[in-house]
Amino acid sequence: MATASLPQSSPRSSGVSEVHIVWLTAGLGCDGDTVSVTAAEQPSIEDILLGAIPGIPKVHLHNPVLAMEVGDAFMKHFYEAEKGSYDPFVLVVEGSIPNERIKSEGYWAAQGTDYNTGQPITTCEWIDRLALKAWGVIACGTCAAYGGIHAMAGNPTGCMGLVDYLGKNFRSAGGLPIVNVPGCPVQPDNMMETVLYLLYQAAGLSPIIPLDDQLRPTWLFGKTVHEGCDRAGYYEQGDFAHEYGSPKCLVKIGCWGPVVNCNVTKRGWMRGIGGCPNVGGICIACTMPGFPDKFMPFMDQPPGATLSSAVAVSYGRAMRALRSITNNTANKEPKWRHRGPKLTTGYQPAAY
Numbered sequence: 001m002a003t004a005s006l007p008q009s010s011p012r013s014s015g016v017s018e019v020h021i022v023w024l025t026a027g028l029g030c031d032g033d034t035v036s037v038t039a040a041e042q043p044s045i046e047d048i049l050l051g052a053i054p055g056i057p058k059v060h061l062h063n064p065v066l067a068m069e070v071g072d073a074f075m076k077h078f079y080e081a082e083k084g085s086y087d088p089f090v091l092v093v094e095g096s097i098p099n100e101r102i103k104s105e106g107y108w109a110a111q112g113t114d115y116n117t118g119q120p121i122t123t124c125e126w127i128d129r130l131a132l133k134a135w136g137v138i139a140c141g142t143c144a145a146y147g148g149i150h151a152m153a154g155n156p157t158g159c160m161g162l163v164d165y166l167g168k169n170f171r172s173a174g175g176l177p178i179v180n181v182p183g184c185p186v187q188p189d190n191m192m193e194t195v196l197y198l199l200y201q202a203a204g205l206s207p208i209i210p211l212d213d214q215l216r217p218t219w220l221f222g223k224t225v226h227e228g229c230d231r232a233g234y235y236e237q238g239d240f241a242h243e244y245g246s247p248k249c250l251v252k253i254g255c256w257g258p259v260v261n262c263n264v265t266k267r268g269w270m271r272g273i274g275g276c277p278n279v280g281g282i283c284i285a286c287t288m289p290g291f292p293d294k295f296m297p298f299m300d301q302p303p304g305a306t307l308s309s310a311v312a313v314s315y316g317r318a319m320r321a322l323r324s325i326t327n328n329t330a331n332k333e334p335k336w337r338h339r340g341p342k343l344t345t346g347y348q349p350a351a352y
């Protein structure tokens with residue numbers, strides 16, 4: 001997989017002692033990524049905020065779903081970041097970015113009110129005000145990364161992912177491209193592990209975050225769902241489920257796992273438990289840039305799976321038959337284990 005072109009050394013290699021995370025949930029979305037991240041444990045939000053992890057800077061989180069403050073008391077953090085008082089800060093964007101240029105009045109999404117005009121401050125304007133000042137920018141969840149469900153064909157908002165909005169050549173104040181952590185919602189530990197990586201990088205304790213050509217952390221999205229799936233043995237033997245509730249491979253009832261970059265079959269969802277196909281759910285490719293349009297209609301067998309599963313069926317039947325013979329043999333103890341008066345193990349005493 002190609003790797004995004006990055007500068008060879010971080011501009012802030014000396015490290016920092018405090019970092020603000022300014023988290024904008026006012027994209028088109030459901031706040032589900034923030035809710036998902038509350039389940040993270042590797043590390044948890046609490047680990048990061050309470051300083052339980054050695055070496056990372058002190059972190060101040062400003063997220064409207066999780067904050068105790070409301071109204072002006074909360075909004076002041078966004079203005080401070082804009083003024084440059086929070087240096088450095090990481091901007092997290094959640095939800096897809098609507099196109100405010102396709103209409104003559106109104107707005108699609110906003111947060112806060114402009115004191116001068118009395119008008120809502122659109123999500124796009126917040127991104128314009130903050131992105132270039134941020135040390136790092138994370139697109140949290142598939143909607144922010146690539147557009148997601150709101151950006152499917154026929155949508156009225158013309159919405160898009162953050163990279164579509166800021167451009168692929170965008171670089172933050174820290175010299176980084178946008179870091180995409182897709183998932184619908186984002187897998188909790190994937191997001192917090194990415195935050196932790198960037199905190200270590202800001203502290204000057206880790207190299208530059210490795211990203212693939214879709215700007216995803218390579219160690220999280222370098223493998224397919226299928227490669228980590230508990231059911232892959234059934235696939236290999238051509239043994240497929242034809243209805244839900246079966247423990248067998250789900251490809252014939254709509255699983256896209258063989259062609260989808262996602263680690264939840266290895267990582268699980270919470271505390272290592274879950275990971276869609278592992279627990280009976282087809283993979284609908286929610287982490288992918290082409291989601292959802294390229295994977296619909298959901299629950300139909302993926303087109304490529306017809307051929308690959310046909311090959312797996314013929315190969316798998318033969319393998320299953322052969323393995324069944326070997327399995328029978330392996331299930332029997334060796335014949336020399338008996339109570340008879342003769343030793344039949346084949347032991348050859350040495351002559352003295």
Ligand code: SF4
Binds near residue numbers: 225232251255256
């Ligand atoms: S259930 Fe999906 S991911 Fe798992 S083995 Fe079958 S096709 Fe692959």
Ligand code: SF4
Binds near residue numbers: 275276277283284287
């Ligand atoms: S396994 Fe598929 S549906 Fe489940 S989180 Fe990963 S990409 Fe999304």
